[in-house]
Amino acid sequence: MSRRRRTGRTGRSASAFVVMAAAAALLTPHTAQAAPGNGTLVRTDAGWLRGESTAEGRQFLGIPYAQQPVGGLRWKEPRPVKSWHGVRGATSFGNRCVQTASWDPGYENPSHTEDCLDLNVYVPEGKREPRPVMVWLHGGGLTAGAGEDIVPDAFARRTGTVVVTVNYRLGAMGFLAGKGLDKEASDHVSGNYGMLDQQAALRWVRANIGSFGGDRQRVTIAGESAGGRSVCTQLASPTAKGLYRAGIVQSGAYGDCAARERAEALTQGAAFAKKAGCPDRATALACLRKKPAAEILAAQTGFDWGPVAGGDFLPAQPEDAYRDGTASRVPVLNGANSDEGRLFAYGQFDGQGKPLTEAQYPGALTRTYGAELGAKALKRYPLSGHASPTHAYAATQGDQMFACSALRMDRSLAGRGPVYAYEFADRTSPPFASIRDAGKTFDFGATHVNEVQYLFKHFGLASPLNAEQRILARQMVQYWGSFIHGGAPRAEGQPAAPDQRTRPGQVLSLRTASAGGNELSTAVAREHRCDLWDREGATPADAG
Template structure:
């Protein structure tokens, strides 16, 4: 491992040589030397912004096209000359959505790139690698712009594209035979690990310390972190993890049997039920693949060397990565999903339909019990009552269970709940002019840490104070200490403060406090029993 001074000297030499190799026209343009970085595969030219340096669209893997579709990712091939790194690359194959920039579907498979945000100046900075959310079927590294976070925390931040939907998680008998561990269906998560290996090999060239990498993510990105904690093939690639609203379903993966059965049904839908099934699927266009994937569960697969056992079992038994974890969820997680199912469709949930909605969602026994725990009299409307139950069952209580499992295995685990019910709806809903009260719903904490979808959120004065302190908590954790913020309590470690959760609120509603009632507030006795 090179020391900091050696790295600075090497970086200076590399940028000098890179400048010397530039075409004459580029040299005449006086390209700043610190925006030229020689990676293991070639020189990239980034750019300066008011927040520091950024390098966008750097390939970390070969395009997974043709014969490489549904193969484990292979490192990017070297290139000649200087590669422009001032624009985001392609999004991976995904459908249209209401999020800004995602109004149209994309069919591009050449998408395995990453983005690096590096403050100006010194070397050996801690690194955060961000895995985007989107249900493992949508999203991209460009969903957040963490340049201000990088500057204010003194960290290098990397955001990553990875394969999604059927492209990232198809399992099939024919693909199993081509997988190194005999289990297919983890391509998107294997992409993430290859990106982490790229970081380990290259991030020092951008001023980062490869020995101090935190892997972080929200929603499906948080679920990915949970899975990476349990994956033996990811050992040593990171020293800490951040899981934001990602413990849903207790981070469960599909069984190999279920994943193969789902893959067979998917192949049949595309007319590839017999003969050379894999060859038939590889001949289908990405548009055909995308249009056929609706209705299937695209998720990791358990059973091979990549993921030998369920993440919850691995973590509870102490067989997961021995690293500190910062984990939490939002107070009103379910409002976004309930809105999408009911009010957002123009069909608000009615009082008469409420009992059946609970039973349909949670089963007869748990749904009937939920009717008593979430009475309509305690909520503004049936949709809000349903949202409370759904958010508690799906996100809040699994996050607390993950805390317990991590703490039992002796790992430092720091617990939070984002509880700013005045928070603006995240960018896509705000831009659409929605009036539904989303409260502290799913995704809403992201805009307090980064520019979400590249948009600066219009926070009021109190929200800006909360955002600044959240950045301090996350930043101090990435730097390797207990999560702390100026003028606020430290985030509680569940090993010594079991059941205490840092409640992230604005000053007018109590400010940031340590809460002991989160488990009770979210009716987790009910949901823990239902999950057992």
């Protein structure tokens, strides 16, 4: 599939058939449906869409699911999208939400576009009965990324699933809290605009996915990194209940999925307003709403952007909601990668041209974890057990932030429904597209994000998997697909993912055949030294 850009976002069709079909639609009840005999022409509750056919199926790109949060709607809760007349073209991705430039392919320049609340739908050809649906929430630290970062058309075809990818507001645009904004919020707690966007997209799916052959009763929300964190947040949100039947959390349990407390978020919001040039609290909100997006973006660096607990959206911290039983009681597939920390350690040291040295290693641990915990980590992660000081430091980061957090989340979730545990452990995996060149000199192993390319085309690019890795990729697609279809994660001839209610602590390790193949392991907690990190607690981390 070609990687379409943002040209012709509201294209109109000139064909007589389309015009007649659209005119007829205005005279009939406005329920979602597909036009007979033309699978690329679909009617939603807001109007007609024309998508396109590809070698993998059908796709509909850049569909608005809410009113665009521009002008007076900046920092407002999402509102239902307005209807349009005629047929709207759906063959180009919508705008990316406001964000800085990054090292990811296609992100060489910042985005200052606020009209970005769009989603994309990928539909396999074949049988017409309603198919299960996966809604993908992208990663990027809640400050970057877009729904277009994965192209799941082959996944949709292989699993018989309708896949939806979603844009949502990011950074300050998505998570600014303030006393003035609290007054406008329906629950009097501001700072959750990006998360509420996700729920608006899920409501759009519930209303319209039948037009595309999807089953509104079988929706799985899924995401990696900040997308996985979004999923574990939505699991704990009472206002999301009923919008999905299952969740997939990939490397998203970092920081135990903790949200900001309201007081903390308000303090950060006031500091942000001052940095952005709006120090007077009485006029700060009006001042900020007049600021160009570029100035808001420039001021947001250095702040923690994420959901806020304390209101109707998130009454309690996710971890507490899991344990007290108030979280959604739906099946969950949850896991992490065996070498998560290598991406972050590379960015901190080797990627800056300053590889961590043996002499610097103890100090790096002390600065990160404090004197007492740093000393314990030094004993548990001796340099003799790692290829380099950077790799040793990376192991501490990955274990603390991701591996042990995922296992803790498994234990918490097991009290309220099925939870299936996995670990992606292909240490020969090629670095994902953004770090492919760096991977020629640095061993990333099974680092953060690396599993995504085994499931989808990452950034629309084919991954250079070898024959063994392609087999593992097919198996992973089967595991994910069987879960989305409503069963336990399974792959042909492979062990099923273990349910933590009956096999606590057992994890499905995903590996190539030469590394031993997929197996059920009880050693993951020990390998990641979770006795250290669970006892000391894990601090929230900024993940991608």
